[in-house]
Amino acid sequence: MKVIASQSHISYLQCHACKKAYSPTEIASISTCCGRPLIARYEFNDYFPKNALVSRPATMWRYAEMLPLLDIKNRVSLGEGFTPILKLQKLATKYSYRNLSMKDESYNPTGSFKARGLSMAISKAKEFGVQSCIIPTAGNAGGAMAAYCASAGIEATVVMPTHTPKIFKDECELFGAKLILVNGLISDCGKKVAEMKKSGSYFDVSTIKEPYRIEGKKTMGYEIAEQLNWQLPDVIIYPAGGGTGLIGIWKAFQEMIELGWIDAKKLPRMIVVQAENCCPVVDTWNKKQPNCLQYVGKPSIANGLAVPNPFAENMMIEVLRDSGGIAISVSDQEMIMGVKEIAKAEGLLISPEGAATWIALQKLHEVGIISESEEILLLNTGSGYKYLENIV
Numbered sequence: 001m002k003v004i005a006s007q008s009h010i011s012y013l014q015c016h017a018c019k020k021a022y023s024p025t026e027i028a029s030i031s032t033c034c035g036r037p038l039i040a041r042y043e044f045n046d047y048f049p050k051n052a053l054v055s056r057p058a059t060m061w062r063y064a065e066m067l068p069l070l071d072i073k074n075r076v077s078l079g080e081g082f083t084p085i086l087k088l089q090k091l092a093t094k095y096s097y098r099n100l101s102m103k104d105e106s107y108n109p110t111g112s113f114k115a116r117g118l119s120m121a122i123s124k125a126k127e128f129g130v131q132s133c134i135i136p137t138a139g140n141a142g143g144a145m146a147a148y149c150a151s152a153g154i155e156a157t158v159v160m161p162t163h164t165p166k167i168f169k170d171e172c173e174l175f176g177a178k179l180i181l182v183n184g185l186i187s188d189c190g191k192k193v194a195e196m197k198k199s200g201s202y203f204d205v206s207t208i209k210e211p212y213r214i215e216g217k218k219t220m221g222y223e224i225a226e227q228l229n230w231q232l233p234d235v236i237i238y239p240a241g242g243g244t245g246l247i248g249i250w251k252a253f254q255e256m257i258e259l260g261w262i263d264a265k266k267l268p269r270m271i272v273v274q275a276e277n278c279c280p281v282v283d284t285w286n287k288k289q290p291n292c293l294q295y296v297g298k299p300s301i302a303n304g305l306a307v308p309n310p311f312a313e314n315m316m317i318e319v320l321r322d323s324g325g326i327a328i329s330v331s332d333q334e335m336i337m338g339v340k341e342i343a344k345a346e347g348l349l350i351s352p353e354g355a356a357t358w359i360a361l362q363k364l365h366e367v368g369i370i371s372e373s374e375e376i377l378l379l380n381t382g383s384g385y386k387y388l389e390n391i392v
C-alpha cells in the first residue's frame with residue numbers, strides 16, 4: 001500500500017508475545033507467529049512536542065502523530081474524544097474525598113467510549129479498502145461500529161446477545177447494520193463470528209483481535225494527562241470487560257513517558273472493576289484460577305462487563321501488576337444503587353459500568369486500599385440512557 005500524506009509516526013506492529021515486527025502498511029488482525037495481539041509501535045525520535053496540541057480541534061485526532069492512520073483522507077470521524085473530566089463535588093463532600101472526578105465518556109458519538117476504538121478501526125478499514133466489517137459485541141461496540149461504517153460507506157454486521165436491551169439493537173439497525181442475535185454472552189457471539197468468517201469476506205473487529213481499536217481507546221490516556229495539566233491522578237478506576245480501554249490508557253502513559261510529556265515516577269494505580277456475575281480477571285488476579293479460559297460467566301446489567309474469556313486477559317493482569325493496581329467485583333444491585341446515587345447527587349445519568357467504579361471506590365476506601373486524600377479518577381464509559389429499561 002502506498003503511503004500518501006502521513007502525519008502518523010507509526011513505525012511497525014509488534015506481536016505482544018514474541019515481539020516479531022509486522023508492516024504497518026498491511027491490514028492486520030492477530031500475529032501469524034503466535035496468534036496473539038499485535039501492538040502498534042511508534043517512532044519517538046520524530047519531533048512531537050506537547051505544545052503542538054494547543055490549537056488543535058478537541059477530538060481524539062489531536063494526537064494523530066501517535067495514531068496509526070497513514071492518510072488523513074481516510075479519517076472517519078463523528079467528533080469522538082476530548083470528553084470532559086467532571087468534579088464529583090457533592091459526593092466528594094459527602095464522603096470526604098479530597099479530589100474526586102470522573103472522565104465522562106458518555107459525551108462520545110453513540111454514547112460510549114467505544115466510539116474512539118471504532119472510529120480508529122473503521123478509518124483503518126477504509127484505508128485498506130475493506131468492504132465489510134463484522135463484530136461480536138455486548139452492545140455499545142456494535143452500535144459504534146454500525147455508526148462509523150454508515151459514515152464510511154462500509155457494510156456492517158453486528159452479532160449481539162439476544163438479552164441485550166432493545167435500544168442497542170435498534171441503533172444498529174438504524175445505522176443500517178445487519179443484526180444477528182445469539183443466545184448467550186459475547187463469547188458465544190465471537191464463536192458465531194468465527195463461523196461466519198469461514199464463508200464470508202469480513203474484516204473482524206473483535207476486541208484486541210486487530211491492532212487499531214486499542215489505539216483509539218488509548219487517547220483517553222492522552223486526554224487524562226493533557227486535561228489534568230500533565231499531572232496524572234493517584235488512582236484510576238476502570239470497568240473492564242475485554243480490556244481495550246485499560247490496556248490502551250496504560251499504553252498511552254508509556255508513550256507519553258517516551259515523548260517526554262509526563263513523569264515516569266508518577267503513574268496512577270490502575271484498578272479494574274468487574275461485575276460479580278462475570279469477573280474472570282478478578283478471579284485470575286485473586287489466584288482462584290490460572291487464567292480465564294474455562295471461566296463461565298452470567299449476564300450482567302452492565303452488558304459491557306459480561307466478557308467471560310477476554311482474549312487479552314494477560315495484558316490486563318500486566319497492567320495491574322505494573323501499576324500496583326488491584327481487581328475487584330461489584331454486584332448488579334450495587335451498580336443500580338450507584339447509578340441512582342450519582343444521578344441524584346450530581347445530575348449525571350451514567351452507565352452501570354461507570355457506576356461500578358464508584359461502588360468499587362467505596363469498597364476499596366473502606367478497607368484502606370484507597371485513601372480519601374488521594375486524587376481519584378473514575379471512568380464512566382457510557383451513557384445511562386441506553387440502560388434505562390433495566391434500571392428504573
Ligand SMILES: Cc1ncc(COP(=O)(O)O)c(C=O)c1O
Pocket residue numbers: 112114138139140141207239240241242243244245246303304305351353354381382
Ligand atoms: C459501557 C461499557 N463499559 C465498559 C466496557 C468494557 O470495555 P473494555 O473492552 O475496554 O474493557 C464496555 C464494553 O462493551 C462498555 O460497553
